[in-house]
Amino acid sequence: MSKQIKCGVIGHPITHSKSPLIHNYWINTYGLNGIYEAIDVAPENLETGVKRLIDEGYKGFNVTVPHKETIMALCDKIDHNAQNIGAVNTVVIENGRLRGMNTDGYGFLHNIWDTDPNFDFEDKCAVVLGAGGATRAIVSALIGERIGKIILLNRTRERAENLAEDMGKVGNFITVEDWKNRHAVLTTADLLVNTTALGMQGQPVLEIDLGKLPVHALVNDIVYAPLDTDLLKAARVRGNKTVTGIGMLLHQARPAFKEWFGLLPGVTDELNELVLK
Numbered sequence: 001m002s003k004q005i006k007c008g009v010i011g012h013p014i015t016h017s018k019s020p021l022i023h024n025y026w027i028n029t030y031g032l033n034g035i036y037e038a039i040d041v042a043p044e045n046l047e048t049g050v051k052r053l054i055d056e057g058y059k060g061f062n063v064t065v066p067h068k069e070t071i072m073a074l075c076d077k078i079d080h081n082a083q084n085i086g087a088v089n090t091v092v093i094e095n096g097r098l099r100g101m102n103t104d105g106y107g108f109l110h111n112i113w114d115t116d117p118n119f120d121f122e123d124k125c126a127v128v129l130g131a132g133g134a135t136r137a138i139v140s141a142l143i144g145e146r147i148g149k150i151i152l153l154n155r156t157r158e159r160a161e162n163l164a165e166d167m168g169k170v171g172n173f174i175t176v177e178d179w180k181n182r183h184a185v186l187t188t189a190d191l192l193v194n195t196t197a198l199g200m201q202g203q204p205v206l207e208i209d210l211g212k213l214p215v216h217a218l219v220n221d222i223v224y225a226p227l228d229t230d231l232l233k234a235a236r237v238r239g240n241k242t243v244t245g246i247g248m249l250l251h252q253a254r255p256a257f258k259e260w261f262g263l264l265p266g267v268t269d270e271l272n273e274l275v276l277k
């Protein structure tokens with residue numbers, strides 16, 4: 001029998017993570033000899049925690065809060081995309097060396113294409129709400145798809161400006177606007193994405209008037225608890241196509257699984273239901 005492939009997710013806390021459910025579903029579905037574990041690693045134990053995984057022959061691991069940035073210092077190699085985003089969510093261990101990647105942007109794009117396979121980002125205008133970690137991955141992915149224009153709005157404007165500057169496109173096609181202008185800027189949008197925590201269970205609602213949003217615009221909320229957010233409900237009522245956030249979570253796991261198991265797994269209705277239970 002082939003040697004068991006060991007991988008997992010490190011974070012602190014880690015019990016909430018859906019990643020073990022997703023990866024173990026694929027391990028079982030494809031009949032692979034593998035195991036994916038949730039591994040609690042406190043910030044002060046990051047280096048020793050990672051060393052243990054190397055010593056125990058792990059093939060790699062996902063990285064979640066609070067290690068997505070600090071893990072970068074321990075990586076021997078970081079791909080261009082993760083470097084650009086400034087965060088690593090997937091590590092591949094090769095001969096004791098760590099290679100860091102970020103698959104959140106892949107998850108974002110493939111989630112949109114799951115709903116609208118012909119959605120072409122090129123030369124489109126995206127209004128992006130937020131400027132947190134997830135926003136960085138999404139903006140980077142949009143740039144990779146040759147988006148025409150990004151209008152970025154965040155409660156803390158400075159954070160949006162820093163993000164735009166880090167992406168090296170200030171004054172070019174990323175425009176930063178004041179948060180209070182989020183209703184008015186919708187007139188030119190082909191895509192509206194909420195990447196803030198607003199609308200998530202336990203968080204305040206996202207207050208936005210969609211009146212000026214063209215009906216052809218696609219609306220994506222990356223919040224997935226609840227799945228059907230108030231933003232998506234309001235968009236659907238006025239005839240806009242909507243995309244929920246759960247697919248981003250599922251799709252971002254696929255390239256990591258492929259790195260470790262050599263197979264790009266599929267996102268099925270059964271997996272969707274399992275994760276939403």
Ligand SMILES: NC(=O)c1ccc[n+]([C@@H]2O[C@H](COP(=O)([O-])OP(=O)(O)OC[C@H]3O[C@@H](n4cnc5c(N)ncnc54)[C@H](OP(=O)(O)O)[C@@H]3O)[C@@H](O)[C@H]2O)c1
Pocket residue numbers: 104107129130131132133134135154155156159195196197198200204222223224245246247248249250252
């Ligand atoms: N679907 C997926 O796969 C996926 C992946 C990653 C994240 N997410 C979801 O995306 C959301 C953001 O995650 P993250 O990791 O990017 O978090 P983060 O780095 O902490 O960023 C949080 C963002 O939400 C904004 N925000 C929070 N409270 C706000 C409020 N009361 N009013 C206005 N803006 C507020 C923040 O604005 P300030 O800068 O002003 O604080 C910031 O832009 C979370 O709901 C998370 O669950 C989903």
